[in-house]
Amino acid sequence: MTVRTRFAPSPTGFLHIGGARTALFSWAFAKKHGGQFILRIEDTDVARSTPEAVQAILDGMQWLGLDYDEGPFYQMQRMDRYKQVIQTMLDAGSAYYCYSSKEELEALREQQMANKLKPRYDGKWRPQAGLALPNPPPDVLPVIRFKNPQEGVVAWDDLVKGHIEIANSELDDLIIARADGTPTYNFCVVVDDSDMGITQVIRGDDHVNNTPRQINMLKALAEIDSNIKVPQYAHLSMILGSDGQKLSKRHGAVSVMQYDDDGYLPEAVINYLARLGWSHGDDEVFSKEQFALWFDLDHITPSAAQFNTEKLNWLNAHYIKQADINYLVTDLSQRLNQLNIQVSEQVSLPAAIALYRDRVNTLNELAAGIAYFYQRPVIDALAAEKHLTADIKPIMAQLASALCAIDWQAPAIHHEIEAAVTSNGLKFPKLAMPLRVILTGIAQSPSIDQVMALLGKDEVLARINLAIN
């Protein structure tokens, strides 16, 4: 049987890091087995779903390079199908109308909680042999509930967590259609996973409790249509924030697109996410394609993982070092523009990137790091105080005039600094440090002769003159 997996986000917000990992693992599992990966938008919560969120999810998937073979399918466009299935369940007696009002149910819940019981529907409208139902109140629009088995257990062998079983007595009759007729999540999932031929449901840990209900519905459906099969399930544990707390919209969860804004490469984010909860021996650095070849469900950690920005940074630094220079040039032009820095022809952008890329964790750091090639820096006061002392100014002037005459190459520049330094009985850093401060504004930079070579003679002399006069 061909492997078919799906990613089924609800469009109530952006694609965050946890969702992205779920999508990545589902994607990789399908790729690994030569199957299909399907995108399905679960938008049955009309009140909270937005087209902007749909777009945000699509954007996130695209940025990460998670291509889907089918979809996006929208549940709201499958209403007729859901209603049809609900009708067959009603006809088969595996679903029934329930006239309990929201207020009634709320009171029931509170009472049960007060009695330290698990809150659940009391089965008031559940048809039972030999038992007459109350007369439907005229003012209540009924919901439709699934008639969950009351005896026995539901069990499945979770591909991540192993054997899980839950007594049916723990489950109640869940609502599959609201009073307004729209179907609810657990029901739609079951119909869709079945219709779409999903073979492995790979999803977040928070769905473990939904699984027995879904299996029961699938089994009820299978009695009506023998083609319906229960898929396999793999529940991924969640990703915690750096502080070990649960990520939520209020706490730490950010859009994957934020990583783009912050200067992370999608390769780094993918690689990082792949190693969060999954491993392949001691391998740490690998591409998305390699991941798709290696991925398996056997090496997924069942415990929750904490997000760690340091490691992401390390991977990002690695991928920046490896990146295609043309890609970086395009990216950095945009980032510099956003910083209101015009990339001039005077200084080669590829050369500036090449000189600086080994020193940064993010593309934003890279942009900030090469900014002084394109605009005069603000001189750091502390650095100036330490290195740009009065006694160095005559020597700086001496160097400046010597530099005027030379062929503008790093070795020649180095030679002149060396000459100025030794003729005054000093060491190289004594002049290199103030030069750094003058030219870059701060006391850390790549080799000063290389910085000077790249900056250009006119600009170097201009900045020196500005500083010593």
Place this chain on the structure above:
RNA sequence: GUCCCCAUCGUCUAGAGGCCUAGGACACCUCCCUUUCACGGAGGCGACCGGGGUUCGAAUCCCCGUGGGGACGCCA
């Protein structure tokens, strides 16, 4: 409260009863390289939640604690 899940260095993890004196990676520390800061190189620090079993032998299997998390919606 009830049900379900989880538990190896600070963090991500390797580990399928003897290969474990518990391995790797990030971070941290030291040294080397060096013109500053990085990069790079070489070292170092650092963990099997506790208690009982099972076994000749347990990080690994079982039970009980403890701690963490999730779920209990006419949300998904």
